[in-house]
Amino acid sequence: xxxxxxxxxxxxxxxKWTNYKAGQNLVNPANKRxxxxxxxxxxxxxxxAAASLGxxxxxxxxxxxxxxxxxxxxxxxxxxxxxxxxxQNDGDSVYRLFYDTIKGxxxxxxxxxxxxxxxxxxxxIDQCVAQGVPFARDYGGYLVNRSFGGAxxxxxxxxxxxxxxxxLLGAFSALMRQVKLGSVEIFPRTEMHDLVIIDGKARGIxxxxxxxxxIERHFAHAVVLATGGxxxxxxLSTMAMGANVSAAWMxxxxxxxxxxxxxxxxxxxxxxxxxxxxxxxxxxxxxxRNDGRIWVPKNLEDAKKVQKGELKAIDIPEENRDYYLERxxxxxxxxxxxxxxxxxxxxxxxxxxxxxxxxxxxxxxxxDAIKRQGQKAIEEKYGNLFQMYEKIVDQNPYTSPMMIxxxxxxxxxxxxxxxxxxxxxxxxxxxxxxxxxxxGANRLGASALMQGLADGYFVLPYxxxxxLASDIRTAKIPxxxxxxxxxxxxxxxxxxxxxxxxxxxxVDTFHxxxxxxxxDHVGMARNKEGLQKAIDQIKxxxxxxxxxxxxxxxxxxxxxxxxxxxxxADFLEMGELMARDALQREExxxxxxxxxxxxPEGEALRDDENCTFVSAWEHKGATQxxxxxxxxxxxxxxxxxxxxxx
Amino acid sequence: MDFTLKIWRxxxxxxxxxxxxxxxxxxxxxxxxxxxxxVLNEELILKNEEPVAFDHDxxxxxxxxxxxxxxxxxxxxxxxxxxxxxxxxxxxxxDSIVIEPWRARPxxxxxxLIVDRTAFDKILMxxxxxxxxxxxxxxxxxxxxxxxNADLAFDAAACIGxxxxxxxxxxxxxxxxxxAKVSQFALLxxxxxxxxxxxxxxxxxMDELGFGSCSNTGACEAECPKGISLTNIARINxxxxxxxxx
Numbered sequence: 015x016x017x018x019x020x021x022x023x024x025x026x027x028x029x030k031w032t033n034y035k036a037g038q039n040l041v042n043p044a045n046k047r048x049x050x051x052x053x054x055x056x057x058x059x060x061x062x063a064a065a066s067l068g069x070x071x072x073x074x075x076x077x078x079x080x081x082x083x084x085x086x087x088x089x090x091x092x093x094x095x096x097x098x099x100x101x102q103n104d105g106d107s108v109y110r111l112f113y114d115t116i117k118g119x120x121x122x123x124x125x126x127x128x129x130x131x132x133x134x135x136x137x138x139i140d141q142c143v144a145q146g147v148p149f150a151r152d153y154g155g156y157l158v159n160r161s162f163g164g165a166x167x168x169x170x171x172x173x174x175x176x177x178x179x180x181x182l183l184g185a186f187s188a189l190m191r192q193v194k195l196g197s198v199e200i201f202p203r204t205e206m207h208d209l210v211i212i213d214g215k216a217r218g219i220x221x222x223x224x225x226x227x228x229i230e231r232h233f234a235h236a237v238v239l240a241t242g243g244x245x246x247x248x249x250l251s252t253m254a255m256g257a258n259v260s261a262a263w264m265x266x267x268x269x270x271x272x273x274x275x276x277x278x279x280x281x282x283x284x285x286x287x288x289x290x291x292x293x294x295x296x297x298x299x300x301x302x303r304n305d306g307r308i309w310v311p312k313n314l315e316d317a318k319k320v321q322k323g324e325l326k327a328i329d330i331p332e333e334n335r336d337y338y339l340e341r342x343x344x345x346x347x348x349x350x351x352x353x354x355x356x357x358x359x360x361x362x363x364x365x366x367x368x369x370x371x372x373x374x375x376x377x378x379x380x381x382d383a384i385k386r387q388g389q390k391a392i393e394e395k396y397g398n399l400f401q402m403y404e405k406i407v408d409q410n411p412y413t414s415p416m417m418i419x420x421x422x423x424x425x426x427x428x429x430x431x432x433x434x435x436x437x438x439x440x441x442x443x444x445x446x447x448x449x450x451x452x453x454g455a456n457r458l459g460a461s462a463l464m465q466g467l468a469d470g471y472f473v474l475p476y477x478x479x480x481x482l483a484s485d486i487r488t489a490k491i492p493x494x495x496x497x498x499x500x501x502x503x504x505x506x507x508x509x510x511x512x513x514x515x516x517x518x519x520x521v522d523t524f525h526x527x528x529x530x531x532x533x534d535h536v537g538m539a540r541n542k543e544g545l546q547k548a549i550d551q552i553k554x555x556x557x558x559x560x561x562x563x564x565x566x567x568x569x570x571x572x573x574x575x576x577x578x579x580x581x582x583a584d585f586l587e588m589g590e591l592m593a594r595d596a597l598q599r600e601e602x603x604x605x606x607x608x609x610x611x612x613x614p615e616g617e618a619l620r621d622d623e624n625c626t627f628v629s630a631w632e633h634k635g636a637t638q639x640x641x642x643x644x645x646x647x648x649x650x651x652x653x654x655x656x657x658x659x660x
Numbered sequence: 661m662d663f664t665l666k667i668w669r670x671x672x673x674x675x676x677x678x679x680x681x682x683x684x685x686x687x688x689x690x691x692x693x694x695x696x697x698x699v700l701n702e703e704l705i706l707k708n709e710e711p712v713a714f715d716h717d718x719x720x721x722x723x724x725x726x727x728x729x730x731x732x733x734x735x736x737x738x739x740x741x742x743x744x745x746x747x748x749x750x751x752x753x754x755d756s757i758v759i760e761p762w763r764a765r766p767x768x769x770x771x772x773l774i775v776d777r778t779a780f781d782k783i784l785m786x787x788x789x790x791x792x793x794x795x796x797x798x799x800x801x802x803x804x805x806x807x808x809n810a811d812l813a814f815d816a817a818a819c820i821g822x823x824x825x826x827x828x829x830x831x832x833x834x835x836x837x838x839x840a841k842v843s844q845f846a847l848l849x850x851x852x853x854x855x856x857x858x859x860x861x862x863x864x865x866m867d868e869l870g871f872g873s874c875s876n877t878g879a880c881e882a883e884c885p886k887g888i889s890l891t892n893i894a895r896i897n898x899x900x901x902x903x904x905x906x
């Protein structure tokens with residue numbers, strides 16, 4: 015058993031990163047040229063890391079399943095990116111950003127990592143501006159900020175509702191510059207399917223070319239996973255259709271521990287599900303809750319009539335509306351954190367008060383805001399969001415309230431990493447959403463972009479050298495070793511196995527069924543019985559998948575169904591681990607709500623005495639249950655408190 | 661809703677393609693166009709036929725993957741949207757719908773409706789960046805940028821690189837795409853330093869890759885899902901003349 019060593023540097027919180035850098039090993043320029051690094055994924059974390067490592071002189075290979083690195087799903091992030099610049103002179107500081115992030119994560123993240131994140135946040139903004147990222151500015155030519163949930167200051171930098179796009183195009187431009195200069199080689203439409211370990215160290219990957227279907231081998235001195243989150247385990251989510259857990263999952267099966275898999279974020283304001291053929295959920299920015307009031311019909315008869323289309327929202331009089339967030343949380347009202355707002359919507363719908371044809375939606379009403387500020391003011395603030403809503407739902411949100419419902423949005427959990435962002439496999443690093451490290455049990459808005467770029471631009475390029483410094487004498491390893499043979503055989507066996515079944519049920523059908531199990535039992539509210547049921551149901555579904563799935567086509571050609579099938583095969587294993595983790599965590603915290611652990615008023619109840627730890631799961635083979643290891647979280651610098659929004 | 665689909669099928673880049681007719685029924689008017697194709701593909705798989713390959717990923721109009729030419733228009737019959745944001749309520753029950761890939765020589769078909777757009781990345785590689793290494797940057801407030809320029813730079817940078825402009829153009833010109841990137845940097849002080857080299861290199865690459873000439877018909881602007889303005893083309897022309905010959 016590997017002992018979990020988080021390698022937190024000694025010293026006061028504010029000096030840890032400085033001390034680390036002062037003491038770490040570096041690789042000199044001549045040796046950098048001899049070292050190869052693989053980076054999988056080209057979102058904010060992957061693109062920024064690959065570009066930075068290329069600039070430093072390493073030989074980098076960058077992989078993505080999309081047709082261009084520029085299309086990775088970071089591109090869809092809307093709201094903004096946090097940094098502790100304090101340009102607004104409103105009392106922000108590195109410490110305050112650190113504190114808000116720890117508290118927002120419900121005290122389940124590692125202090126030292128989060129402090130470093132806050133510390134490097136300012137450099138990210140500098141770097142992006144220098145790259146030509148067109149952030150919003152005021153008439154004096156300086157950058158403006160807005161505020162997001164969980165903060166009392168305005169520290170969010172943005173580029174309209176397309177901040178993720180602009181930041182990713184910035185990182186992508188840096189990447190393309192390195193491609194031209196020859197330090198980075200890109201492999202688009204290429205998916206990683208296994209990790210190669212030689213003498214205990216990560217030494218390469220096995221990939222499939224999505225155009226030709228060719229299975230290929232790639233060597234490197236170190237492998238970096240920037241492969242994003244596992245939200246698509248639920249089938250419906252705000253993730254891109256191709257987003258998957260396979261690279262991380264295969265690494266887990268090769269010995270990397272998986273951290274906090276049960277921590278997923280459910281975003282309260284998404285456009286509700288319309289029917290069985292829905293493939294994807296669309297987010298409506300959190301900022302709408304500044305002016306919108308959330309309600310459902312107070313009377314069950316009204317709700318039923320609304321669901322049948324016999325009654326319209328605007329015909330329900332004020333006294334028959336239940337503004338349940340304002341009722342339950344008078345202090346924060348409609349601006350409670352994401353996890354709280356999501357659970358409250360579910361509770362009302364479960365009681366039958368939901369609206370829309372499915373009864374799984376609540377109203378987000380701008381009537382009062384329009385009356386108070388005028389339609390023009392609302393249009394200026396949210397015009398593009400209102401237009402997007404109208405395109406999708408075909409209803410005018412200026413005259414009838416929007417309908418919203420929570421949806422899976424982000425994975426706080428991920429591969430377990432130490433302070434250096436290294437997994438439990440030497441030479442395998444995980445950055446961005448793919449690791450577990452910075453957001454605890456709940457991520458604050460505008461912090462995902464910050465973490466992705468912090469890891470890629472300013473953390474990994476340092477820490478990876480500390481590892482590679484001891485590897486400068488390792489020559490390139492040819493890809494015909496038994497380890498590469500075994501890994502390729504493993505990949506082929508899986509794919510050929512899938513193609514051979516030729517059952518009666520499509521991949522999507524299985525994925526939807528898995529999604530339903532996950533959403534019902536490992537979703538917004540969980541309990542022991544449901545989680546045990548989920549584990550059994552997932553096992554049964556997995557068995558059915560491997561005997562009845564129908565995958566057309568061949569291995570050695572473009573085959574989009576085979577791509578989906580390999581991903582769903584891994585989701586069918588991932589889902590079980592998520593349920594297991596949710597079962598063992600006997601408390602409610604952040605996005606993880608166990609019905610058994612709540613206050614008499616129905617609020618989340620943490621168990622700091624027994625549950626202040628990171629769960630790190632070790633794979634024990636196909637026939638054995640995974641083993642749970644715990645990294646105790648020590649809060650040396652912050653006092654742990656119960657969150658209260660009443 | 662029921663539809664008759666006339667879809668371009670092509671096994672790979674080497675083989676000849678052809679139109680094939682399909683019927684698809686029981687489609688919800690709330691479904692997106694791609695969800696309608698999902699329904700068709702599920703039926704094809706169960707009938708032992710090969711599903712239709714098409715590019716898609718984010719399904720919220722920002723990644724720029726989806727690229728269908730529907731009834732003679734890139735991204736189909738609606739304004740300022742990508743295919744994934746097109747909904748079936750924009751069609752009439754019983755409609756026949758023609759679905760083709762982008763048609764442009766620099767974007768060869770890979771399979772069915774999927775084309776190879778790496779030519780765009782090759783152009784960006786020539787100069788679609790500011791040469792600044794990680795760690796080089798001064799404080800973000802060191803150089804103020806007039807709001808008007810920052811806003812125009814953002815409008816240009818909103819391009820998603822989908823290629824609809826090329827598909828819409830009778831000459832398969834990439835001028836709108838290239839001019840958007842050139843404009844973004846030309847409008848910002850950070851990008852001015854390399855402005856001359858950038859415009860020369862990117863235009864040369866665009867020509868080399870076989871994109872046609874711009875004749876200012878404006879089809880690109882009319883079909884752009886992000887509303888990228890034709891004024892960017894005026895700006896790239898100005899930048900190109902200013903840059904002179906190398």
